[in-house]
Amino acid sequence: MSGHQHDGHAHAASPDADWRWLAAAAALIVAFMAGEVVAGLVAHSLALLSDAAHMLTDAAAIGLALATIRMAARPARGDYTYGWRRLEILSAQANGITLVLLALWLGYEAVRRLITPHQVDGGLMLGVAIAGVCVNLAASLMLARANSASGRRSLNMAGAVAHVLTDLYAFAATAVAAIVVLASGFDRADPIATLVVVALMLYAGIGLIRASGRIFLEAAPAGLDPAALGAAMAARPNVAEVHDLHIWEITTGMPAASAHVLVQPREDCHAVRADLEALFAREYDITHLTLQVDHLTEGHPDDRHPEPPPESDTAHAATHSHCEDAHGPAYRPADDR
Template sequence: MLAMWLTGGFMLAEVVGGLVAGSLALLADAGHMLSDTVSLALAWGAFRLGHRAATRKLTFGYARFQVLAAFVNGLTLLVIGVAIVMAALKRLWLPSEVLAGPMLAIAVLGLVVNIAAFWILHKGDQDNLNLRGALLHVMGDLLGSVAAIIASLVIMTTGWNQADPLLSMLAAVLILRGAWSLVKRSAHTLLEGTPEQLDHEEIQAGLLTLEGVDGVHDLHLWGLTPQSPVASLHVVVADTGIPGEVLERVQAYLLDTHAISHVTVQLEGEACLQGCVSR
């Protein structure tokens, strides 16, 4: 919330400064900060909503909303990055005068605000997609401020106004790279993909080494969020195995070795008809 207020408050100063100085870099950064304010509000709301208790209609609760917020933030960053590149290309084709002095002053203040917001968010869980999305938005702002500072210095010393759109384009490319990574990771989670820290084949092989386990099939690994992996599987119990003990071994292995606490195991007394992996 603090990062949101810092970003939103300074956005107004950048809009005014960008219009007065005629700087595309400042206006582009202001547009990015506007989306960041909304995105930070969305991320904050997702954290608050994610702590609500599960209901009969949402038996897993609201934790997945954080991943959805990260996905939306990633898509927003992609749109903003493309818009900045297009505006920069237009400015390169039709250059205009830029007032470097006001541009430099506002860009330096923006850098200070963005560093403060980045420091606040960087203290959180960096593996959380929702927080990572918010952090990438602020990182994009920080890069925009740096680009505006460099562009204003170049214009002040050389009078080369093309530095403004060129550096804006460079910052946009860096934003697009981070945005694409965020979209891919959040989409992977939304599609029930296997969490990055888990290896399907390794887990299946480990289960087959447990005493009393004769086969494993229908092993599914996913997560409400990347930090909360879930597993479901069918286990064929050996003739000499005791079902209750086999169940305990499977659950203990998944928890102790792979930190999977939410496990659904179906025990079977006969070999499966298809898709089974046995010893």
């Protein structure tokens, strides 16, 4: 029996983004948020106050992204053999949950305002909304610059960007509502704009929770079919069987895999392993790969399990002869199925 770890790069990764751009975006948002709270109270605008509340979560999301980036850059050591990379998934999930909870609260307040509308100052509301669009555009550009320092997709950064983009759409909706109020005096346009923002926040928040949840549950990366990969492995020369195939993400953009591969008797195990490593890297961009490669003994049972398996288990005889508790299906060459 032989095990092999193939790893094309070190686990001590550099930070995902330029923290200076993140810090600048957070400072810009906090400064504008303080002024917006005052404007929202003066204008009696729920849309402005909801935007300010959301901007508070924007600043928190960027701050969390900053802390996560610095922690994730620490090298792997001790008990944390992958380092702190998965902290970004905790950050993304926190951002998603925050968006959903805030959306529920704002939705409740918007419905109350629809039932009992409040008079709003459309002029002040419009001015602040336009300024908010400009501020969030600037913050989005800063986050884009920060994210460009990363060579991979980051769910942590995606959470911060989702907050800022949702806020950008919110200010646009608030500006439209302000124009309606100024043109027609229809004060219910303010809570209606808030409900539009609520829908956007729910969409972004649920998406972040779902994506981070897949990683916590160690599901295969989205768009990668484990069955197709298993079949592709089994189709390679001299592969007799593949089982215990596991594919997951350490963190976003860092897929990993492991498998137990049985090679035809008297064939070169090392050549098969090298061929499979090339397949994973070339076709699936997976370089965090562990393959346990063994020869398939003739007659299937190996020296440790000399008795043949029960008749009901003959379909998985080869698997059981090497793994007493194999997980998932076994993949064999097409001729053997």
